[in-house]
Amino acid sequence: MLTSKLEVLVDFGPKVDAQVLDKTLNELKSHDGVKEAVFKDGAIMVDTSLPSSRVLEMVMNTSGKRAVLQGFGETQSAVAMISSQACCNSRVLGVIRFQQSTEGPLVADGSIDGLPSGLHGLHVHDTGDLSQGCGSIGSHYNPHGSSHGAPSDPPHCRHAGDLGNIVADEAGRATFRIVDDVLKVWDIVGRSVAVTERRDDLGRGVSPSSKEDGDSGSPIACGIIARSAGIFQNPKRICACDGVVVWDEKDRPLAGKGRRVEDREQKRCCQKETEEDHMRPCCKV
Known part of the structure; x- marks a missing residue:
């Protein structure tokens, strides 16, 4: 079965809880479709044939922590x-x-x-x-x-x-x-x-x-x-375009309403568009 390597960042805080980490790694390894799961360079590296969203759910459900996919694949x-x-x-x-x-x-x-x-x-x-x-x-x-x-x-x-x-x-x-x-x-x-x-x-x-x-x-x-970045190719923890850090970004939409503080201005623009049936530049996402 063809597998992909995932770099999963977990919000362990300033110090990794060894028991939580071991529990998370063992849970991942217990699933069919997970070839390897190790903690490396501050992230969990998973070699798997499962969809990445399923892996993220397993990590979050087991660890009780927030998790994001930081890198996908070893090659292009x-x-x-x-x-x-x-x-x-x-x-x-x-x-x-x-x-x-x-x-x-x-x-x-x-x-x-x-x-x-x-x-x-x-x-x-x-x-x-x-x-x-x-x-x-x-x-x-x-x-x-x-x-x-x-x-x-x-x-x-x-x-x-x-x-x-x-x-x-x-x-x-x-x-x-x-x-x-x-x-x-x-x-x-x-x-x-x-x-x-x-x-x-x-x-x-x-x-x-x-x-x-x-x-x-x-x-x-x-x-x-x-x-996009492969595993361990993206050291960034903040989005330069809008200043959203990686953990804040996890709880916000990819774009549009709720992404930034400026969304209040976008909301007013969208309301005006509805009234005039005309798209305004600041209304695009």
Whole structure:
């Protein structure tokens, strides 16, 4: 089973409680899908085939401490912050991380909240243009000029960006880990990834759009794919863009309402937009 290495920061405080640390490491090692769990350079390093969000939940539930994913993968990595791109009523939010494994396949590891329950298509698109939200990200990434298909199909029978379906539970959360043999991290940085309103029929349907997009409908959330840090490559504990420290960031949304003190000004702007039906610059997230 292909595994990924995760660097998990845990808010142990000024001094690590050895008993809590041992309990957390032993809990992780007891789960199928966890190959290794060790404490190294102030963080827990986990070698696992499980989705990173599941690992974080295990760490937090066992230790009783806050935890964040600081690094993902030993080799080239990328990340996309997913949202529905709406100004004031953005409901879909999530993160998808990509890792180029040394064995060859790409791993797409994600957790997305706010989705309608059920199946939703997941695709990498041509461009990272969000000037018109998810309406300007182009078609599926398709360097081979193929028709739409399933992730299990050979390259000439699928778009390179076809990653199949993810499943949202009744609470609207989709947690997934996809291993793909066609995509490469260096080919998708600067492009975008999107989640669609309906399930992807994988090119097997009777609809005219089946061979174009799996009859999966329009994207309901998307984000630009950017380079990111692998394990032990990011020593930062504060976001320079908005001054939010790593533990504060854990309890705040990725963007929008509640992110910064200035959100009060954004709220007034959004209220004005609702009244005038016109988007203001300070209202974008």
